[in-house]
Amino acid sequence: xxxxxxxxxxxxxxxxxxxxxxxxxxxxxxxxxxxxxxxxxxxxxxxxxxxxxxxxxxxxxxxxxxxxxxxxxxxxxxxxxxxxxxxxxxxxxxxxxxxxxxxxxxxxxxxxxxxxxxxxxxxxxxxxxxxxxxxxxxxxxxxxxxxxxxxxxxxxxxxxxxxxxxxxxxxxxxxxxxxxxxxxxxxxxxxxxxxxxxxxxxxxxxxxxxxxxxxxxxxxxxxxxxxxxxxxxxxxxxxxxxxxxxxxxxxxxxxxxxxxxxxxxxxxxxxxxxxxxxxxxxxxxxxxxxxxxxxxxxxxxxxxxxxxxxxxxxxxxxxxxxxxxxxxxxxxxxxxxxxxxxxxxxxxxxxxxxxxxxxxxxxxxxxxxxxxxxxxxxxxxxxxxxxxxxxxxxxxxxxxxxxxxxxxxxxxxxxxxxxxxxxxxxxxxxxxxxxxxxxxxxxxxxxxxxxxxxxxxxxxxxxxxxxxxxxxxxxxxxxxxxxxxxxxxxxxxxxxxxxxxxxxxxxxxxxxxxxxxxxxxxxxxxxxxxxxxxxxxxxxxxxxxxxxxxxxxxxxxxxxxxxxxxxxxxxx
Amino acid sequence: xxxxxxxxxxxxxxxxxxxxxxxxxxxxxxxxxxxxxxxxxxxxxxxxxxxxxxxxxxxxxxxxxxxxxxxxxxxxxxxxxxxxxxxxxxxxxxxxxxxxxxxxxxxxxxxxxxxxxxxxxxxxxxxxxxxxxxxxxxxxxxxxxxxxxxxxxxxxxxxxxxxxxxxxxxxxxxxxxxxxxxxxxxxxxxxxxxxxxxxxxxxxxxxxxxxxxxxxxxxxxxxxxxxxxxxxxxxxxxxxxxxxxxxxxxxxxxxxxxxxxxxxxxxxxxxxxxxxxxxxxxxxxxxxxxxxxxxxxxxxxxxxxxxxxxxxxxxxxxxxxxxxxxxxxxxxxxxxxxxxxxxxxxxxxxxxxxxxxxxxxxxxxxxxxxxxxxxxxxxxxxx
Numbered sequence: 001x002x003x004x005x006x007x008x009x010x011x012x013x014x015x016x017x018x019x020x021x022x023x024x025x026x027x028x029x030x031x032x033x034x035x036x037x038x039x040x041x042x043x044x045x046x047x048x049x050x051x052x053x054x055x056x057x058x059x060x061x062x063x064x065x066x067x068x069x070x071x072x073x074x075x076x077x078x079x080x081x082x083x084x085x086x087x088x089x090x091x092x093x094x095x096x097x098x099x100x101x102x103x104x105x106x107x108x109x110x111x112x113x114x115x116x117x118x119x120x121x122x123x124x125x126x127x128x129x130x131x132x133x134x135x136x137x138x139x140x141x142x143x144x145x146x147x148x149x150x151x152x153x154x155x156x157x158x159x160x161x162x163x164x165x166x167x168x169x170x171x172x173x174x175x176x177x178x179x180x181x182x183x184x185x186x187x188x189x190x191x192x193x194x195x196x197x198x199x200x201x202x203x204x205x206x207x208x209x210x211x212x213x214x215x216x217x218x219x220x221x222x223x224x225x226x227x228x229x230x231x232x233x234x235x236x237x238x239x240x241x242x243x244x245x246x247x248x249x250x251x252x253x254x255x256x257x258x259x260x261x262x263x264x265x266x267x268x269x270x271x272x273x274x275x276x277x278x279x280x281x282x283x284x285x286x287x288x289x290x291x292x293x294x295x296x297x298x299x300x301x302x303x304x305x306x307x308x309x310x311x312x313x314x315x316x317x318x319x320x321x322x323x324x325x326x327x328x329x330x331x332x333x334x335x336x337x338x339x340x341x342x343x344x345x346x347x348x349x350x351x352x353x354x355x356x357x358x359x360x361x362x363x364x365x366x367x368x369x370x371x372x373x374x375x376x377x378x379x380x381x382x383x384x385x386x387x388x389x390x391x392x393x394x395x396x397x398x399x400x401x402x403x404x405x406x407x408x409x410x411x412x413x414x415x416x417x418x419x420x421x422x423x424x425x426x427x428x429x430x431x432x433x434x435x436x437x438x439x440x441x442x443x444x445x446x447x448x449x450x451x452x453x454x455x456x457x458x459x460x461x462x463x464x465x466x467x468x469x470x471x472x473x474x475x476x477x478x479x480x481x482x483x484x485x486x487x488x489x490x491x492x493x494x495x496x497x498x499x500x501x502x503x504x505x506x507x508x509x510x511x512x513x514x515x516x517x518x519x520x521x522x523x524x525x526x527x528x529x530x531x532x533x534x535x536x537x538x539x540x541x542x543x544x545x546x547x548x549x550x551x552x553x554x555x556x557x558x559x560x561x562x563x564x565x566x567x568x569x570x571x572x
Numbered sequence: 573x574x575x576x577x578x579x580x581x582x583x584x585x586x587x588x589x590x591x592x593x594x595x596x597x598x599x600x601x602x603x604x605x606x607x608x609x610x611x612x613x614x615x616x617x618x619x620x621x622x623x624x625x626x627x628x629x630x631x632x633x634x635x636x637x638x639x640x641x642x643x644x645x646x647x648x649x650x651x652x653x654x655x656x657x658x659x660x661x662x663x664x665x666x667x668x669x670x671x672x673x674x675x676x677x678x679x680x681x682x683x684x685x686x687x688x689x690x691x692x693x694x695x696x697x698x699x700x701x702x703x704x705x706x707x708x709x710x711x712x713x714x715x716x717x718x719x720x721x722x723x724x725x726x727x728x729x730x731x732x733x734x735x736x737x738x739x740x741x742x743x744x745x746x747x748x749x750x751x752x753x754x755x756x757x758x759x760x761x762x763x764x765x766x767x768x769x770x771x772x773x774x775x776x777x778x779x780x781x782x783x784x785x786x787x788x789x790x791x792x793x794x795x796x797x798x799x800x801x802x803x804x805x806x807x808x809x810x811x812x813x814x815x816x817x818x819x820x821x822x823x824x825x826x827x828x829x830x831x832x833x834x835x836x837x838x839x840x841x842x843x844x845x846x847x848x849x850x851x852x853x854x855x856x857x858x859x860x861x862x863x864x865x866x867x868x869x870x871x872x873x874x875x876x877x878x879x880x881x882x883x884x885x886x887x888x889x890x891x892x893x894x895x896x897x898x899x900x901x902x903x904x905x906x907x908x909x910x911x912x913x914x915x916x917x918x919x920x921x922x923x924x925x926x927x928x929x930x931x932x933x934x935x936x937x938x939x940x941x942x943x944x945x946x947x948x949x950x951x952x953x954x955x
Contacts, residue, residue, distance in 0.1 A: 528652045535659040538694040539650075542662025545670055546604040553612075560611050561650070 023102050024158040027124060028131060034124045035437075035487035039077060040211070042128060043204035044436065045487070046081045047071070047213045049121030050198055051220060052433055054085035055227065056115045057196075059366075061088040062275060066189075068177050068230035068265075069217060074201060076236075078133060081125075082199040086175055086192040089143035092150050099126055099137050099198065100154040100163030112281040113365050113479050115433045120486065125200055127156045132203035136166050140173055141196040149173035177230050180264040206235065211436050217268070219427055219434035222376040223368060223475065225271035234263040271375035277366045282479065283315040285360035286325075286352045288398015294352075295345050298337045306340065306348075307333035316358040325351045360400045362393035365477045368432065373406040373473060381471050383408035385515045388473075389507040396496040401478035403497070405504035407512055410469040424448075424458070424470035428491075430481045435489055442490035444474045447501035456513035457520075470512075474501060529565060536561050596720055597673040599713045600665045607662070620661065621645045623711045627852035632904040637864025638848075639904065641711075641855035657705065659694050664705055672721030680723055681706060707853065716857045718765060718812075728762035729814035730784075732791050733802035735773040735821065739763070752802070759791065759805065766817045773802065773825050778818060779944075780804045780866065782833035782843055786928045786939070795940045799948070802827070810847050812854075815861045818847070822865060829863055830953065832944075835871035836888075836925035837895040840916065841903060844868050849905050867953035870943070871926050873918040879943065884933045885924035896920055909955050 027034055035045035047069055058065035063086060070082045090098060097104045102123050105116065126137035142149035153167035175195030179187045208214060217231050289297070303309035310322035317325070326333040329351035331344055340348065368376070373388035388406040395401070428435040428444045439445050445465065453459075453466035460466040482492040491497065540557040543549060549557075603620065610618040623629065623641050630639040648654050648661075667687060672679055679687070684706070685699040696702040710717045718724070731737075737750045737760065752760045779801050781787045787805035790796070796803050802821070806814055822829050831847060833839035848866045850858025876882060888896075896916050899906045906912045919925070931939040947953075 532652055532655045534693050535655045538659035538691065539655075539662050542659065542664075542666040543604050543608050545666035546601055546662070547608055549608075557608070557611055560615065564615070564617060 022159055022161045024161040028158055033486045036128045039203055039205035040207055043079055044213050044216055046125040046200055048216055049125050050083035052115040053122055054087050057087035066177055066228040071233040073235045077203050079204040080201045084175055084197040086195045089194040089196055090141045095139050095152050096154045096163035096165055099123055099139055100156040102161055113279040113431055113477055115431050129200040129202035130155050133201050135201040138199040142194055144194045178265050179267050216434050221268035222380045223429050223432050225372050225376040228270045229268040230265050232263050232265045271379040279366040280363040282361055282364040285316055285398035286314045291349045294349055298340050301337050306335045306337050309337040315360055325355050359395050362400050364479050365393055365400055365402045367402050367404050367477050368475055377406050377408045381408045383410040385409040387508050387511040389504045391500050391504050394500050396494045399478055399480045401476055403500040403504045404475040405508045406473035407508045408471040423465040423467055424472050427473045429475040431477055438489035441484055443493045443498050447498050451505045456509035457516035532565055593673045596715050597669050600669045617650045619647050619649045621647050622708050623856055625711055625853050627902050630852050630855045632908045638858045638862040639850045639855050661705055663691055663694055668720050678721045678723050711856045714856055724764045728811050730759035730761055730805040732759045733796035734775045735771055735802050738770040740768055762813050762817045764813050766813055771821050771824050775802045776800045778802045778822055778827050778829045780806055780831045782806055783928055790940055793940055809843050812861045819863045829866040830869040831866050832869050834927045837892050841899040845905050869947050869953055873915055873922055876926055881930050884930035885926045888923050888925055911954050
């Protein structure tokens with residue numbers, strides 16, 4: 001007590017240390033929220049954020065995307081990540097803010113399906129690099145209408161969440177991609193008139209496996225069959241020799257002067273040249289709006305009356321529905337929206353919840369599509385059977401969403417990707433972005449374990465993912481994907497979402513079971529045929545010995561019986 | 573399929589038709605020819621037809637005195653399920669013709685089983701498989717396997733008593749006379765082939781005994797002398813040769829036959845019934861391998877009461893009860909005789925079985941001094 005008496009703070013002294021916390025500072029301390037909790041994951045997250053941005057930009061601009069990812073080890077625990085795309089490019093003025101200001105972006109304020117949502121990702125990656133290595137984020141970008149490209153190096157001022165420009169040059173540059181041909185020679189692609197290249201050096205660790213950038217890129221190729229992706233990872237020699245081991249964690253100490261090996265480029269070719277459907281932007285659906293947001297919208301609206309505010313700012317609210325809502329809430333449709341008081345807005349909120357409204361429009365969604373899922377799976381996973389199902393759009397909390405499932409069944413042992421004894425591989429995607437971490441917490445895994453796979457011919461331990469050489473792909477498309485955290489790793493457990501996933505899984509499961517039972521029948525038939533064929537020569541030999549036949553006649557017996565076998569399979 | 577040539581007479585069935593090796597060989601060729609024609613000419617899935625070998629395919633005709641096979645046949649069509657047995661049957665027939673009939677050789681069942689080990693994947697894995705196919709072949713060809721050149725391996729039974737068996741010297745073909753009363757402490761073993769034997773005897777009856785130990789006791793005390801009978805030890809279910817021997821001896825010398833077994837369902841329904849009317853398994857040859865005139869002496873369930881042996885019994889085991897109930901339900905012989913049904917039901921009610929040796933309760937030689945003479949004198953036998 002004595003101690004606390006001594007150091008008791010007063011309101012004044014407390015005021016002294018009370019000040020604004022910048023969002024950058026907050027995320028610097030809480031980097032795990034953004035997916036930078038450990039060096040291994042940091043590498044993946046940086047790649048992921050940059051690739052997501054590139055794909056979003058290409059999709060929005062209607063460009064058939066070509067992207068390269070290069071990871072180069074620069075030190076024991078240091079890597080440079082460079083992502084190049086043929087996207088539309090970024091105008092000079094926006095570059096620093098996009099790459100060095102958190103919560104700056106085009107995607108947060110609109111309801112339209114896209115990979116990125118918050119406008120945190122790439123600047124967080126840059127900030128992480130700056131924090132761990134002190135280096136800047138290097139950007140080169142060229143837009144079509146400009147002759148020159150810009151080379152800019154920025155850092156983030158974490159106090160003010162503002163970009164600090166360290167270098168700003170114009171240069172002549174055209175995006176070009178490297179490939180390695182089958183002789184191991186590097187080849188250069190054509191020059192594009194536009195594109196962006198971002199490069200970040202950071203403290204990181206590279207370990208191969210299911211949680212690596214490799215896997216992310218492969219899954220990207222599956223789910224974006226219209227994407228042409230080039231990938232290269234160059235490790236320091238000592239490290240690359242041992243990187244197969246999960247425990248290595250960059251513990252080796254290669255001498256600093258060693259050059260990264262000249263690794264080959266891996267290219268994931270396109271499976272299709274069709275661009276995905278452009279999703280439309282929509283207004284919020286009243287059933288998806290919470291009270292606070294409703295109040296804010298009423299305050300911000302440009303409409304003059306409550307009725308027009310309701311019908312203009314929300315989707316699926318007709319004039320008639322707006323009047324009905326007003327009547328239900330005992331409010332004047334002609335009232336000024338900005339004058340709706342707190343208590344009245346509560347009544348309004350209640351009335352909206354009770355009103356019968358059409359579901360939100362679904363053209364804001366761009367599912368991958370059954371054909372494209374099949375194309376993606378066939379391209380990257382060797383299997384005997386593929387199926388896909390795209391469900392009709394549904395709604396959770398006023399947000400439209402759509403679920404898709406694809407299943408690939410490999411012949412056991414035919415593919416190294418999957419084995420017959422191990423649990424099925426579940427590939428999770430949200431708005432076409434692979435989710436690698438936190439599977440256990442994800443609604444998708446919950447849906448997969450909830451389906452009775454035994455009835456579709458797969459083994460399944462209790463409350464677990466089915467066993468077998470199976471790859472299960474699940475995709476949720478939504479204008480607002482309900483992630484469990486900002487690092488966007490797992491889907492929240494909304495019953496509506498799990499139900500849709502279950503239906504889609506069951507649909508594919510039924511088709512899988514048809515395939516499996518047909519295959520079992522064929523295998524059984526084959527086995528029987530072999531069994532029968534094993535004994536036919538004995539039968540013929542017996543006959544030959546008893547009837548003193550010649551070799552030709554003996555052969556004739558076997559041939560005839562073979563023919564009968566082909567025709568009837570000698571079933572009883 | 574040609575029928576066997578000889579039909580049994582009412583009381584004295586003739587010897588099994590002497591099928592020559594050439595004829596047996598011809599039958600095998602005929603079967604193979606049918607199969608071959610099916611395949612090549614008719615492009616049909618070949619079939620083989622076998623009489624069903626089980627109690628469900630026999631009838632008991634008291635006039636004929638043995639189980640007679642009925643018309644039920646299984647048709648074995650070449651298919652996934654039958655291809656292995658089909659191929660094995662064919663190879664077995666080929667071996668029989670080529671190695672036994674054509675070469676005038678003989679083989680044991682077990683030798684044939686080992687011979688199949690050179691057939692690759694067609695080989696028999698266990699001897700019961702080859703035994704069963706051999707029985708099938710026998711039934712299909714309607715020729716007993718001895719005539720195909722297969723020699724039984726089981727002991728044929730033993731004989732002691734006032735009978736002279738006239739056998740043949742395998743080398744010279746000359747007669748060899750065996751006086752079964754002058755064998756010392758041993759006994760004469762019934763050979764696997766008995767068709768050629770001739771007999772001289774003044775005995776009054778034949779007594780067929782289940783267990784070797786009781787046979788030994790009777791021999792030791794020269795019971796055959798005092799009762800003037802021929803003793804035959806069956807050692808369980810009598811072999812074909814043993815049945816055929818008793819049949820020929822009793823027919824030849826017109827001797828009554830009595831059976832003395834343990835008092836249990838096995839003794840009644842397997843040993844005695846097979847001796848008298850043959851088996852369901854080999855119904856196609858029963859007409860030769862049975863002794864219709866045999867009567868059952870004991871031990872009957874009533875004997876347990878009459879000879880005060882309740883405390884020398886054993887409770888019926890589960891499979892005893894099952895065997896008895898099964899016989900009551902399915903055995904055409906038991907179903908024909910009310911006396912046997914009564915005896916089995918009495919046994920089931922009493923819930924006990926009794927062994928031949930149980931008479932030792934009253935003294936080691938009680939069985940030959942009191943029991944057998946009394947039973948024979950009284951003459952109440954089970955049919």
